[in-house]
Amino acid sequence: MATKVLVIGACGQIGTELTMRLREIYGGEQVIASDIREGSEEIMASGPFESLDAMNKSQIEDVCLHYQVNEVYLMAAMLSATGEKFPKKAWSLNMDSLMHVLDLAKEGKIDKLFWPSSIAVFGPTTPKHDTPQHTIMEPTTVYGISKQTGERWCEYYHQKYGVDVRSMRYPGLISWKTLPGGGTTDYAIDIFHKAVAGENYNCFLSENTELPMMYMEDAVRATVEIMRAPSEEIIERSSYNLSGMSFTPQDIANEINKHVPDFSISYEPDFRQQIADSWPSSIDDAPARKDWNWKHEYGLDQMVTEMLSHLK
Ligand code: SER
Secondary structure (H helix, E strand, C coil), rough: CCCCEECCCCCHHHHHHHHHHHHHHHHHEEEEECCCCCCHHHHHCCCCCCCCCCCCCHHHHHHHHHCCCCCCECCCCHHHHHHHHCCCHHHHHHHHHHHHHHHHHHCCCEEEEEECEHHHHHHCCCCCCEEEECCCCCCCHHHHHHHHHHHHHHHHHHHHHCCCEEEEECCEEEEECCCCCCCCCCCHHHHHHHHCCCCEECCCCCCCEEEEEEEHHHHHHHHHHHCCCCCCHHHCCEECCCCCCEEEEHHHHHHHHCCCCCCCCEECCCCCCHHHHHHCCCCCCHHHHHHHHCCCCCHHHHHHHHHHHHHC
16 A cells, blocks of 8 residues: 655654655655645645644644544644643644544554654653663653553554554754744754854753753654665664754853854853753664664764754
8 A cells, every 4th residue: 555644743843844854755746735824835736735733633633534544743733942831732633633643543543653752751760871671760740651651552553453653762863944932942043043043052951961962864764764764673662762863051062163253152141051951962872773773874064064054
């Protein structure tokens, strides 16, 4: 059967680039983009678009039936910083949308499912450096709690009902095409927009806050690769640790300075500092590397060079 894909949250930071990559692979008509709002010109013109609320199961089901969808990528979510402002809303959006697609898979209406987890599943009691796949997980943000719970449900649906769900814990994702919204790692994107505008960047995290990060190119490739891997290679049915690079605001500012000597950064930590402090500074992703041959490509210097050249 030909692969027919539905991307929910196709107009967001990850969804936009993932949808375009999937359309390159499977063909524009084979990949249905959906979101509560319309997206970029590129998304709207390159294949079908459906306006859809990720919290409405019958809407998702109708689109799946109409297009005979067999794979769903659920990219809609409320991120960590916004989640702290609207805890109940974050919980409902992040959990309801996942339960809807898990149930559609359980009911045999879709064959395969991708759902992203996050480094936010970890908490202050987790080993901070080279955080292993299996470790203490006591998240302190609503976003992290929803992702951790989601991971448990994914594994449960796989074990009990044979649902083919695949997941990875994205680090902070850095991209130039679509702005992120409401995340704690967003500073690492905001900083570039200030640098190319010739302005100072006032960072909401302190200079030595080290967090795991990844260039979007790597994250999209990881997503495509885990979905195309043979089912028996996917051992972890909760979610895989995934690692690219780790850096602090000071590290990235120094790297930008190599290209933009006048660029300056100042620091004014806000409530997001506490969120960042609860997360790991680096991730050990050995199981992903072993099970489905994950390999990152982008380091800090390469990522900074690319970001600046695209944004200029
Ligand atoms: N980038 C996300 C955030 O900062 C983490 O998954 O909320």
